[in-house]
Amino acid sequence: MKDDGSHPESVKVEVRELHKSFRMLHVLKGVSFTVNPGELFVLMGPSGSGKSVLLKHIAGLLRPDSGEILIEDQPLGNPEVEKRCRRAMVFQSAALLTSLTVGENVGLYLSEHQLKPPAEIATIVAQKLDVVGLKGIEDRWPGDLSGGMQKRVAVARALVVEPQLVLFDEPTSELDPVMAVAIGEEILKLKMRNHATIIVVTHDRDLAFAIADRIAMIDEGRILFIGSPEEIKRSSNPQIQKFLRAELNTLKQH
Amino acid sequence: MFHHIGEILILFWRTLEKLPVAWRQRRKVIDQLFEIGNASLLMVCLLSLFIGGVLALQTGPVLVQRGISSVLGGMIGLSVCKELAPVMMAILIAGRIGSAMSAEIGTMQVYEEIDALKTMDIDPVEYLVLPRMIAIAVALPTLVVFSIPVGWFGGALVCDFNQKIGVSFWSYFENLREVVELSDVANGLFKSFIFALIIGIVSCHQGLVTRGGPRGIGRSVTKAVVNSIVLILILDYFLTRFLLYVQK
Numbered sequence: 253m254k255d256d257g258s259h260p261e262s263v264k265v266e267v268r269e270l271h272k273s274f275r276m277l278h279v280l281k282g283v284s285f286t287v288n289p290g291e292l293f294v295l296m297g298p299s300g301s302g303k304s305v306l307l308k309h310i311a312g313l314l315r316p317d318s319g320e321i322l323i324e325d326q327p328l329g330n331p332e333v334e335k336r337c338r339r340a341m342v343f344q345s346a347a348l349l350t351s352l353t354v355g356e357n358v359g360l361y362l363s364e365h366q367l368k369p370p371a372e373i374a375t376i377v378a379q380k381l382d383v384v385g386l387k388g389i390e391d392r393w394p395g396d397l398s399g400g401m402q403k404r405v406a407v408a409r410a411l412v413v414e415p416q417l418v419l420f421d422e423p424t425s426e427l428d429p430v431m432a433v434a435i436g437e438e439i440l441k442l443k444m445r446n447h448a449t450i451i452v453v454t455h456d457r458d459l460a461f462a463i464a465d466r467i468a469m470i471d472e473g474r475i476l477f478i479g480s481p482e483e484i485k486r487s488s489n490p491q492i493q494k495f496l497r498a499e500l501n502t503l504k505q506h
Numbered sequence: 507m508f509h510h511i512g513e514i515l516i517l518f519w520r521t522l523e524k525l526p527v528a529w530r531q532r533r534k535v536i537d538q539l540f541e542i543g544n545a546s547l548l549m550v551c552l553l554s555l556f557i558g559g560v561l562a563l564q565t566g567p568v569l570v571q572r573g574i575s576s577v578l579g580g581m582i583g584l585s586v587c588k589e590l591a592p593v594m595m596a597i598l599i600a601g602r603i604g605s606a607m608s609a610e611i612g613t614m615q616v617y618e619e620i621d622a623l624k625t626m627d628i629d630p631v632e633y634l635v636l637p638r639m640i641a642i643a644v645a646l647p648t649l650v651v652f653s654i655p656v657g658w659f660g661g662a663l664v665c666d667f668n669q670k671i672g673v674s675f676w677s678y679f680e681n682l683r684e685v686v687e688l689s690d691v692a693n694g695l696f697k698s699f700i701f702a703l704i705i706g707i708v709s710c711h712q713g714l715v716t717r718g719g720p721r722g723i724g725r726s727v728t729k730a731v732v733n734s735i736v737l738i739l740i741l742d743y744f745l746t747r748f749l750l751y752v753q754k
Contacts, residue, residue: 313621340625347622349614361626364633366530413626 262289263324263337263416263449265310270319272305279305281473282319292443292450294460297470298495303453304344306470307419310451311341323417337417340410344422346402348394348409354381355390358408380408384438400431407438411446418442420452424459432456436463457496461485469495514711517631521639521707524632531637538641542603546649549602550595554653557590558582558660566664566671578665579678580685586657587686587694591650593742596701599646600734604709607638608730611713612723620714630714639706646702647695654691658682693749700745705734 265287272280279302287293295303308314310321312328321328323337348357356363358380359373368376374390381387384404394402403423410418420439424432436459443450454460460467461481469476469484469492477487484492528535561582569575611634614620620630658679665673712730716722 308621311621311625313624334627341622343618343622345618347618349619349622350617351610360628364626364628409626 262447264289264322265417265449265451266322266325267306267310268320268322270306270309270321271317272302272309272314273317279473280309280316283470283473283475284319285468285475285478287449287451289449290443290447292439292452292463292465294464294467295451295453295470296455296457296460296467296495298455301471302473303455303470304421307341307421307451307453311339311419338413338415339417339419340413340415341419342403342406342410342421342423344425346394346399346406348402348405350394352394353390354386354392354394354397354405357394357405358390358412360409361412376412377408380411381405383411383441384408385434398431400427400434403427403431403435404438407435407442411442415446415448418446418448418450420450420454422454422456423452424454424456432459435459439463471495510711513715514707517635517711517714518703518707520631521635524629524636527632528636528640531632531640534633534637535640538637539645541606542599542641542645543648546599546602546645547652549598550649550653551656553594553598554586554591554656555660555663557594558586558657558662559664561585561590561657562661562664562671563668566668566673570671570673575671575673576677576681577685578661578671578673579681579683582661582665582678583658583682583686584690586661587654587691588697589694589742589746591653591657592694592698592701593738595646595650595653596698596705596738597735599642599649599702600705600709600731600738603642604705604730604734605727607642607706607709608712608716609723609727611635611710612716612726615714615716616719616723635707635710635714638710639703642702642706643699646705647698650695650698654694689753693753696749697742697745700741701738704737704741708734708737 267286268284270280270283271278283302283306295306297303305314309316310328323333326333348354349360352360355374355377359377362368362373362376363370377390378387381389384407386401386404386408389397394405397405423435423439427435439450439452440463442448452460452463464481466478466480467484468478471491476489477484477492479487485496487493562578565581566575566578569578614634623630623633662675662678665671665678666675709730712726712733716726
């Protein structure tokens with residue numbers, strides 16, 4: 253255990269005053285928050301609020317115009333952090349490589365970095381696919397799978413890294429409610445099993461309230477509120493209440 | 507434009523830096539070689555046969571009229587191996603393979619597959635660009651090795667069978683053997699090697715900078731092919747000047 257009582261594998265993530273613009277569009281306007289080690293932190297907000305851009309910064313795929321991201325108090329991009337902190341990201345589109353089979357996708361990290369012999373990789377791939385309930389589909393192609401199955405394969409691919417930090421971008425988008433529940437369960441299991449720090453970006457309120465330790469509400473590139481699911485429900489902020497109460501069936505009343 | 511040229515040069519340098527680890531990508535190199543070679547060989551041979559043939563058809567009657575038909579073999583031989591085979595094959599490969607490269611990498615870019623590679627600490631340059639560059643740099647000169655004799659043969663066929671020319675197979679190849687030297691063939695192969703690098707790096711770069719969905723992919727493919735062909739034709743002049751200077 254670390255001094256703060258967290259699991260030794262968990263990492264702390266700190267985002268400080270992050271700004272990002274794409275040409276004239278100011279997407280992130282000074283975003284700051286801290287994710288504690290082993291915490292399941294949900295970034296929730298409407299479409300276009302800057303959630304995915306923020307997640308891509310934490311994944312190291314985008315560089316901020318100003319501000320910084322610290323992992324275990326070290327700036328992201330620091331070679332020591334890159335070496336010590338194993339990160340994995342599950343993309344909104346699953347982002348499986350369509351030219352590889354499911355098995356090759358899941359084992360890609362191990363095979364490309366030559367970390368294990370092929371026979372051992374095959375065993376690990378089978379184990380990870382079993383964990384996400386997709387046993388025996390190693391030889392199938394990503395294009396032959398449903399959206400939900402592709403996302404679970406992407407989770408298996410993330411598990412192979414034995415990640416300390418896992419980033420989920422809209423994990424339940426384009427999924428039916430049953431599959432969305434299954435993905436939510438996978439995220440919770442990942443937290444229990446790996447003690448990983450997990451950051452989930454979503455606009456799915458049900459998912460956020462079901463899995464989050466804390467939720468950050470983001471809108472127009474600014475954090476509006478950070479708190480537990482209960483605290484966010486009780487918030488009097490009109491923008492948060494509008495997002496939380498928006499229901500399609502109210503349209504019938506007009 | 508200068509921004510793109512800078513990006514292409516940086517990408518080329520980063521690919522060169524990855525050469526020491528090329529062995530790790532051997533399976534992908536072989537796959538790409540098969541893709542380029544196998545898919546293009548028949549087309550290359552067919553095209554070369556007709557290039558040699560049309561060259562004979564255009565120049566033969568004029569040279570016969572002036573009484574210098576005996577130089578036809580050497581003239582067609584030199585034209586094919588030093589110029590037509592490397593340039594035409596490069597244009598063919600830019601159309602067939604360059605477009606496929608930029609479309610494949612562009613699709614991976616648009617659908618976040620390249621981002622997924624990066625999050626697994628897999629360098630897209632090593633994983634995607636390096637194998638394609640090695641494969642095309644080997645495959646294009648190899649295809650030109652096939653293209654040259656087939657082009658010569660196409661010229662010989664027309665010279666022999668066209669009644670307005672009437673230069674026999676034997677005298678055509680006799681003159682070709684007198685005029686064309688091994689260095690001329692090497693000259694053509696060197697050009698094709700440089701053209702291969704241009705097609706590879708321009709196409710991979712276009713793929714990597716693709717933005718904006720299917721329309722973006724289409725735009726990238728068009729740019730990859732057009733830019734490759736334009737660069738090939740411009741560079742061909744300067745390469746020819748350079749090779750003539752070296753041969754002096």
